[in-house]
Amino acid sequence: MRAEALKGHLDGLLLATLEHGPQHGYAVKEALCDATGGRLDLPTGTVYPALHRLERAGLIKGSWSVVGGRRRRTYELTEQGRRSLAGARDHWQEFAAVMSAALGGGPWPATN
Amino acid sequence: MRAEALKGHLDGLLLATLEHGPQHGYAVKEALCDATGGRLDLPTGTVYPALHRLERAGLIKGSWSVVGGRRRRTYELTEQGRRSLAGARDHWQEFAAVMSAALGGGPWPATN
DNA sequence: CTCCAATACGTAGGAACGCTACATGTAGCA
DNA sequence: TGCTACATGTAGCGTTCCTACGTATTGGAG
Numbered sequence: 001m002r003a004e005a006l007k008g009h010l011d012g013l014l015l016a017t018l019e020h021g022p023q024h025g026y027a028v029k030e031a032l033c034d035a036t037g038g039r040l041d042l043p044t045g046t047v048y049p050a051l052h053r054l055e056r057a058g059l060i061k062g063s064w065s066v067v068g069g070r071r072r073r074t075y076e077l078t079e080q081g082r083r084s085l086a087g088a089r090d091h092w093q094e095f096a097a098v099m100s101a102a103l104g105g106g107p108w109p110a111t112n
Numbered sequence: 113m114r115a116e117a118l119k120g121h122l123d124g125l126l127l128a129t130l131e132h133g134p135q136h137g138y139a140v141k142e143a144l145c146d147a148t149g150g151r152l153d154l155p156t157g158t159v160y161p162a163l164h165r166l167e168r169a170g171l172i173k174g175s176w177s178v179v180g181g182r183r184r185r186t187y188e189l190t191e192q193g194r195r196s197l198a199g200a201r202d203h204w205q206e207f208a209a210v211m212s213a214a215l216g217g218g219p220w221p222a223t224n
Numbered sequence: 225c226t227c228c229a230a231t232a233c234g235t236a237g238g239a240a241c242g243c244t245a246c247a248t249g250t251a252g253c254a
Numbered sequence: 255t256g257c258t259a260c261a262t263g264t265a266g267c268g269t270t271c272c273t274a275c276g277t278a279t280t281g282g283a284g
Contacts, residue, residue: 004120005207007241013214026261036210046242069250089217095117098148102125105201119270138232181279182232
């Protein structure tokens with residue numbers, strides 16, 4: 001998967017992962033990997049800065065804890081984050097429609 | 113549409129537009145605008161550098177001409193460009209599948 | 225005749241993003 | 255002892271698209 005392809009779409013993925021409940025960064029990364037059958041195995045250098053960015057933006061809220069001797073920062077969606085996730089889903093629909101219209105080769109990936 | 117969303121996906125769109133036949137830059141921009149119902153109205157400062165990039169990469173081939181007193185650079189797909197377009201479509205399918213799997217809220221945009 | 229929009233090309237500079245590479249530290253197993 | 259998995263973090267880089275210009279022609283509105 002091309003690196004640039006993800007740009008602008010990562011935030012939505014992270015928010016969507018946190019929608020299932022509070023998670024720490026490493027768990028988010030693993031959850032995304034699992035949800036996509038290993039096709040989206042993000043480097044930690046991508047995940048952590050993105051989470052920091054989301055927290056600065058007020059879309060998620062983090063809190064430190066220690067589990068099994070390891071420190072964790074657990075994040076959960078804020079109300080604003082929930083709204084942003086809904087917006088991200090809308091934007092994705094829009095973007096996918098535009099891409100499919102312009103890229104051609106079958107409007108929607110049929111059954112795939 | 114968020115600016116970042118397009119990153120990494122523009123090349124495929126340009127190649128797909130040129131698949132219908134040779135076009136000059138401005139016409140490509142207009143064609144994309146039309147194909148998407150005006151939802152993708154790219155600035156020329158995005159289109160021209162992208163075409164230059166594709167030409168440098170050997171995916172398209174340009175040639176100058178003059179029509180109605182205006183100089184035009186008409187581009188057409190190279191064989192390599194055709195292969196790259198096929199790859200771009202595959203990558204888009206893959207990417208869209210990953211996004212839908214992780215973003216949730218209905219695997220495919222249903223009937224939309 | 226003048227002005228402006230549309231057509232048609234171009235570049236410079238900036239902002240944003242994700243990745244690579246590295247650093248730190250714990251737990252657990254061979 | 256050494257390695258892997260877990261868990262977090264930052265600095266710097268490369269790519270990409272956008273904004274804001276600049277140039278030039280054609281043709282229509284006023």
